[in-house]
Amino acid sequence: MINVVIPIVNNAKKYSKIISDLSSIDDINVFVGVTTEQFKFVEEFQSENVFVIEYKDGSKREEIINSLQKYISGGDLFIMRKPITISEFEKFVNSESDITLSKPKRSNFKQFLMSIWQNILKTFLGVKLYNGDTSAIYFQEDIASVVLQSSNLSYSTRVDRWNGVSQGNVEISGESVKTESDKKLNIKYLIIGILALIIGTVVTAVVSVFASVSIIVGLLLFCLDAIMLSIFLILLIIITFNSMVGKKHFGSAIEVLKDEDFEEDENFEEDNDEDVIEINQDDV
Numbered sequence: 426m427i428n429v430v431i432p433i434v435n436n437a438k439k440y441s442k443i444i445s446d447l448s449s450i451d452d453i454n455v456f457v458g459v460t461t462e463q464f465k466f467v468e469e470f471q472s473e474n475v476f477v478i479e480y481k482d483g484s485k486r487e488e489i490i491n492s493l494q495k496y497i498s499g500g501d502l503f504i505m506r507k508p509i510t511i512s513e514f515e516k517f518v519n520s521e522s523d524i525t526l527s528k529p530k531r532s533n534f535k536q537f538l539m540s541i542w543q544n545i546l547k548t549f550l551g552v553k554l555y556n557g558d559t560s561a562i563y564f565q566e567d568i569a570s571v572v573l574q575s576s577n578l579s580y581s582t583r584v585d586r587w588n589g590v591s592q593g594n595v596e597i598s599g600e601s602v603k604t605e606s607d608k609k610l611n612i613k614y615l616i617i618g619i620l621a622l623i624i625g626t627v628v629t630a631v632v633s634v635f636a637s638v639s640i641i642v643g644l645l646l647f648c649l650d651a652i653m654l655s656i657f658l659i660l661l662i663i664i665t666f667n668s669m670v671g672k673k674h675f676g677s678a679i680e681v682l683k684d685e686d687f688e689e690d691e692n693f694e695e696d697n698d699e700d701v702i703e704i705n706q707d708d709v
Contacts (some may be wrong), residue, residue: 426454426498426500427500428453428501428502429447429455430502430504430621431444432489433462433467433489434459435463436463436508437466439458440508441467441470444457444498446511448474448656454599456476456497457475462481462482464479467542467581478493479681480678480679480680481575487671488675488677491578491676492579494573497573499566501564501565502573503564504562504582506560507602509598513598517561517563523587523590523591523592524563525562526555526563527557527558527560527597527601528558528595529558530556539554545662546662549659550666552584554585554670555583562582566608579675584670605671605674610667611664611668614660617660618657618660621653622653623698625650628649629646632646645680
């Protein structure tokens with residue numbers, strides 16, 4: 426079974442073709458999460474294997490992914506943040522890699538810089554970026570079962586924490602999807618980093634001007650400056666990482682309940698009331 430997750434917050438018409446094509450394929454469940462404003466464009470595809478869930482306007486793409494997680498059981502997992510063609514979908518499915526992503530559009534020099542950046546992230550943060558564009562990412566069943574145990578499906582499909590897992594790339598058309606970054610948090614980290622540099626510089630300057638600098642004092646000042654510089658560099662790495670992968674913590678989108686959902690709840694409550702009455706009569 427292949428579980429396809431499609432979060433839609435705009436341009437829902439562009440997803441019509443791929444949803445229609447997927448609906449005719451056996452052994453595929455398609456979970457479409459869409460905002461109220463865009464719901465009318467994909468509502469018609471609701472079927473036995475296409476589940477269209479409506480979420481409140483203003484919901485973020487990553488929030489919808491987290492909300493759809495509860496509907497997914499076992500099988501492969503495909504997160505489709507942008508529309509693709511059925512032929513491109515088949516490239517992912519036919520891949521022998523544990524994780525398959527769309528191929529990044531980088532020159533050899535940019536790829537070299539990315540390799541260095543990956544090593545920096547692994548050293549300081551203990552995580553890496555996936556080797557590709559997470560706008561479309563496919564997990565084989567064994568890997569998907571682990572990903573679905575995460576409490577934050579959105580983040581697990583954007584940040585690489587795997588060891589000994591093969592990753593492959595396939596070429597697809599279209600621009601990559603950028604996730605929303607936490608600008609306030611990045612600004613906060615930047616201010617703290619700049620303050621650390623200022624503190625180290627000011628303390629060193631004041632001590633050098635108003636006190637005699639011995640070897641021990643000089644070493645202490647050097648250590649202080651090194652610590653403050655390290656804080657600045659680590660925060661700069663975190664800011665850059667957050668800007669590339671987007672915000673870490675996304676909540677869950679709020680699902681819009683239909684009239685029939687309320688009727689089912691009311692019927693359930695009525696059935697419970699009848700059961701209570703029957704039990705009471707039996708007791709008497």
